[in-house]
Amino acid sequence: MTGTKVLEFFPAGGPHGSWPAEEYAAQRRAQGQPASVVMDLERDAFLVVAPEQDGAQAVA
Template sequence: MTTALPAQRTVLERFPAGHPRGSWPADEYAAAQRTQGIDAHVVMDLASDQFLVVANATPQ
C-alpha cells in the first residue's frame, strides 16, 4: 500500500478575518500572486481567526 505525504504549504500573507471587507483583501492578494505564476489560494485558519494566502511548496 502506498500513502501520500500531505502537501507542504507556505503561508505568503495573513489577513484578519474581522476586516470590514471580509476575505476580499486575501482573495485579491492571492489573485495577484497567481498572475505572477504562484499557485496561491486562500484558506481560513480558525485557530488564529485569519485568512491565510498559501502556496504549495515546490518539490525538490
C-alpha cells in the same frame, strides 16, 4: 511537493465587502504563482498559501 507555505495572512474581521486575502492571492496567480486562500479558525484569519516545492531550501 512536501506541503504548503504561508505567503501572507489577513485578519478575518476586515471591513464589509473587503477581501484582501482573495485580492492578494489573485495578484500572485496573475504573476503565474500558485496561491489559494484558506481559513485558520484558531487565529481567526485568512491565510494565503502556496505549495512548497521540493528543493526550495538551499543547503549551506
